[in-house]
Amino acid sequence: MTEIPEHLRKRAEEARAKAAAAKADDAAPAADAPAGEPSAAESKIPAHLLERAKAARTKAAGGETSSEGSSGGAVATATTGGAVATATLPVAAGPGGHTQRLLTVVKSGSIQDVKATPQDKVHVWPHLLSIEFVAALACLAFVLIFSIFVNAPLLELANINKTPNPSKAPWYFLGLQEMLSMFDPMVAGVLLPGIGLGALACAPYIDKNPSTKPEDRKFAISLFTIFVMACATLTIIGSFFRGPGQLFVFPWASGLFFEL
Amino acid sequence: MAKTMQNKGGGISDKLGATTDKMQASQAWNSIFRPGSIFRKGYTDSPRNRSYVIMNSVLYHLHPVKVKRHAVKVSYTLCFGGLSFFLFILLTVTGIFLMFFYRPTAAQAWNDIYTLQTSVTFGLLVRNMHRWAAHLMVLSVFLHMARVFYHGAYKPPREFNWVIGIVLLLLTLLLSFTGYLLPWDQLALWAVTVGTNMMGYTPVFGNQVRFVLLGGAEIGTDTLLRWYVLHVLMLPFVIVIFMAVHFWRVRKDGGISGPL
Numbered sequence: 001m002t003e004i005p006e007h008l009r010k011r012a013e014e015a016r017a018k019a020a021a022a023k024a025d026d027a028a029p030a031a032d033a034p035a036g037e038p039s040a041a042e043s044k045i046p047a048h049l050l051e052r053a054k055a056a057r058t059k060a061a062g063g064e065t066s067s068e069g070s071s072g073g074a075v076a077t078a079t080t081g082g083a084v085a086t087a088t089l090p091v092a093a094g095p096g097g098h099t100q101r102l103l104t105v106v107k108s109g110s111i112q113d114v115k116a117t118p119q120d121k122v123h124v125w126p127h128l129l130s131i132e133f134v135a136a137l138a139c140l141a142f143v144l145i146f147s148i149f150v151n152a153p154l155l156e157l158a159n160i161n162k163t164p165n166p167s168k169a170p171w172y173f174l175g176l177q178e179m180l181s182m183f184d185p186m187v188a189g190v191l192l193p194g195i196g197l198g199a200l201a202c203a204p205y206i207d208k209n210p211s212t213k214p215e216d217r218k219f220a221i222s223l224f225t226i227f228v229m230a231c232a233t234l235t236i237i238g239s240f241f242r243g244p245g246q247l248f249v250f251p252w253a254s255g256l257f258f259e260l
Numbered sequence: 261m262a263k264t265m266q267n268k269g270g271g272i273s274d275k276l277g278a279t280t281d282k283m284q285a286s287q288a289w290n291s292i293f294r295p296g297s298i299f300r301k302g303y304t305d306s307p308r309n310r311s312y313v314i315m316n317s318v319l320y321h322l323h324p325v326k327v328k329r330h331a332v333k334v335s336y337t338l339c340f341g342g343l344s345f346f347l348f349i350l351l352t353v354t355g356i357f358l359m360f361f362y363r364p365t366a367a368q369a370w371n372d373i374y375t376l377q378t379s380v381t382f383g384l385l386v387r388n389m390h391r392w393a394a395h396l397m398v399l400s401v402f403l404h405m406a407r408v409f410y411h412g413a414y415k416p417p418r419e420f421n422w423v424i425g426i427v428l429l430l431l432t433l434l435l436s437f438t439g440y441l442l443p444w445d446q447l448a449l450w451a452v453t454v455g456t457n458m459m460g461y462t463p464v465f466g467n468q469v470r471f472v473l474l475g476g477a478e479i480g481t482d483t484l485l486r487w488y489v490l491h492v493l494m495l496p497f498v499i500v501i502f503m504a505v506h507f508w509r510v511r512k513d514g515g516i517s518g519p520l
Contacts, residue, residue, distance in 0.1 A: 121326040125313040128323065128332045135339040136346045143350065143396065147388035154377065157370045158449035160478070167450040169458070170440050172398050172433060176458060189458030190466075201426040203409070204419035212412030212520060224409050259447050260395060 012102050153259045165244045166257055174238030175231050181246060196227075322507055324515060331516040336411075340404035344432075345503065347397040354390040355492065362442070364488035366481035369444035394436050401432045413517035421509040424502055431499040438491040444484060452487075453479060 122128075169177050179188035199206070207220050214221060239258050243249035249257070283289055284301035293299045296312020303309060311325045330336055361376045361383065363369065376383040405425060408414060414422035441452045456479070460470035475482035510516065 120329040122329050122332060123307070123310040123314075124323045124325060124327055125310050125320070128327055129313075129320065131332060131334060132339070132342055135334075135343060139343050139346055139396075140350065143347075143389050143393050144385075146392055147385055150388065150392070151384065152388045152391035153445075153447055154370075154373060154443055155445040155447045158366070158444045158446055160449070162446070164446055164450055167454050169451050169454040170437060171395070172436070173455055173458070177454060180458070185458065185461040186463060186466075189461045190463065197426060197430065201423050204414045204416070204422050207415070210415060212415060212517070214410075214520065217412060220412075221410065224406075228406055260391070 008102065008105060155259075166242060166246055168238070168242070168258070171235065171239055171258075171260060175234035178234040178238035178242070324511060327515060328519075330519040336518060337516070338403070338407060340400050340407055344397055344400045344404055347393050347400060348499075348503070350393050351390060351397065352496070354386050354393065357386050358390060359492060364442065364484045366444060366484055369442065369484060373443045373445075394439060398432055398436050401429050405429060408517075411517055411520065418509075418513045418517065421506060421513055424506045424509065428499065428502050428506060431495060431502065435491065435495045435499065438487040438495065441479075441484065441487045442491065449479060452483075 168174060176189060176193055179192060182188065183192070209217060209220065211217060240251045240256065241248055243254050243257050281301070284299075290300070294312075294316040296309050296316050297303070298309075298313060314320045314323055314325045358376070361380055362372045373387070376387060378384075408422065408425065437452075437455060441448045456470055456473055459473060460466045462469045471477065473483075473486075474480075475486040
């Protein structure tokens, strides 16, 4: 059995008490009503519905009786019923003589399908802001201390007529420069990085697998790891293992040819 | 003796407290710090005030009031995205300082940097910080991209934010590369020569691309001015717009991804 909320139960009880009082008041004026009809008088069911129910009942009872008789009976009851209903409108009736009843209270869980699961959330202040603040301070401290001890390079004035050997691009392009030794300049310098960036940008539209679990994404993770490793390897070779004339050297044997 | 000193100390702290109270009660103070600010008088740690701290601040309201609990774990994001943004701010601040001492012409650029390092208070330190923070930003943006990929955070509904992220990576590389030329030393000149030679291999209109980038057939004083404007004005302007959309989309696409 469903639980009825406290305030609804109280309201229903009050309404019942009020209705009982109203009935007691009505008892005197309605004394001349037919003896067989008090249940109908108390009823708040609209008259036309009562008629229909009675007609149906008589029809069912006199199943084999002539249609003429049954219809006559129906008409008779309808007239009497109509008279009774109009005579005894309950005091607590609403507009049009209708009243409302609390039939039952249905709990939301049984009729609503709640799909959202409650999420475990925390306030950004102080939980996230404090972490961000500490991270920013740590980063600032690292940059500051590193800058105190390591100076940015400033070589001699630029001279177009004096080409240093080796000439290297900034470190993040050294992977591309390294590929120049393997492919045609157009392929290594423009097409491959262009296709790489394009493929990277299109990754969400190529990878249709909806799962974010690493065990479901072995192919995507393998491919991306190969990409990252290739970038790192080429950049490291280009940075530390290329000497004069872009020849392969070992940094521990020939020294570093690398400026940041 | 000790007692009098204690009294004296108490008097000073009382006076300080009274002054603070008076200041915090003033109209000016309360007009600056909005309701819920931790600097307001009588700030208490309540859920309501925790929400106000975020909602009533133009900087903090980039954040939602609450985030998923797993999202504040440093081990999930490693702070790479936030640190990239922090490094961008650090680069802006140090970059503005450097702009006061630098003229982008072939005749003056190298001398300005040299003078900055030798005769300007903190000049060398700020230049070092600018350079190291720039390299660090390239690294942290790349690592942020790797982190997002491994978490599958580019999947719907975050596909387009990933594309914006790739644009931001490209803009970060361009910002770093344009800044590389500005010291006008041998390192800058020849690194940029190698880089722009690679871009010159663009199919069909390679020579035109190179001409527009260099502001002529060869790297010279026009290139310096062109890359200076790109570095201090145009690329920062574009990247700020893309960053704004990127941060906004993080929230609109349902906050940070995960948990796995």
